[in-house]
Amino acid sequence: MKNQITDLIGLKIYSENGMFIGEVEDVVLDIDSKRIDALAAGKLNPEVVEVKTHKGVKIPYRLVKSISDVIVIRHIPHMFNSGGEL
Amino acid sequence: MKSILARSLSRKQIVTNDGKGIGSLRNLMVDFDTGLITDLVLEPEESFDTTGYTLDGENMLIPFEAVRDIKDFIVVDRYLARM
Numbered sequence: 001m002k003n004q005i006t007d008l009i010g011l012k013i014y015s016e017n018g019m020f021i022g023e024v025e026d027v028v029l030d031i032d033s034k035r036i037d038a039l040a041a042g043k044l045n046p047e048v049v050e051v052k053t054h055k056g057v058k059i060p061y062r063l064v065k066s067i068s069d070v071i072v073i074r075h076i077p078h079m080f081n082s083g084g085e086l
Numbered sequence: 087m088k089s090i091l092a093r094s095l096s097r098k099q100i101v102t103n104d105g106k107g108i109g110s111l112r113n114l115m116v117d118f119d120t121g122l123i124t125d126l127v128l129e130p131e132e133s134f135d136t137t138g139y140t141l142d143g144e145n146m147l148i149p150f151e152a153v154r155d156i157k158d159f160i161v162v163d164r165y166l167a168r169m
Contacts, residue, residue, distance in 0.1 A: 002124055005092050005114040027092035029114075029123060034150050036121040037089050067118045 005036075008067070013041055015075040016065060020045045024071065025056060036061045039071070090156060100128055102164035103154055108134055111160060112145055123150045126160065138168045 005027055013021045022041035030037040042056040049057055063073045100108045113127040126148045130136050140147040152166035
């Protein structure tokens with residue numbers, strides 16, 4: 001189904017086990033492969049992601065399970081312990 | 087791999103590979119299931135003849151396949167754009 005890319009901006013991101021992770025602030029596009037490469041997430045949940053030196057994290061689009069009223073991403077154990085790029 | 091932030095594309099000018107201005111970018115259509123970018127949604131310039139192009143109200147759609155490159159402008163192939 002086709003959607004507007006601006007519909008993604010501001011959506012809340014949750015992991016599949018229900019943890020709030022952050023909000024979509026921007027979308028990283030890969031022009032060569034004509035795909036969404038990653039979601040740039042901000043307003044991060046400090047309990048999940050350590051935010052000291054960076055404002056956001058990039059969540060690879062392959063981790064996205066579904067997009068509707070919120071975005072659900074796959075949960076990978078220890079994924080968010082160190083923060084930074086996944 | 088060339089990656090670009092979607093917000094940086096906002097209002098970017100779209101030109102054809104033969105140097106003709108078409109309009110400015112309004113949005114991108116994507117397939118959320120596959121992550122593929124399918125179309126450019128743009129606002130055509132008043133002087134631009136939109137005959138033969140896909141229109142959606144005031145906006146015009148150009149298949150993303152037609153995009154040659156994106157730097158200061160979005161350059162589209164003038165033949166592929168008309169589908």
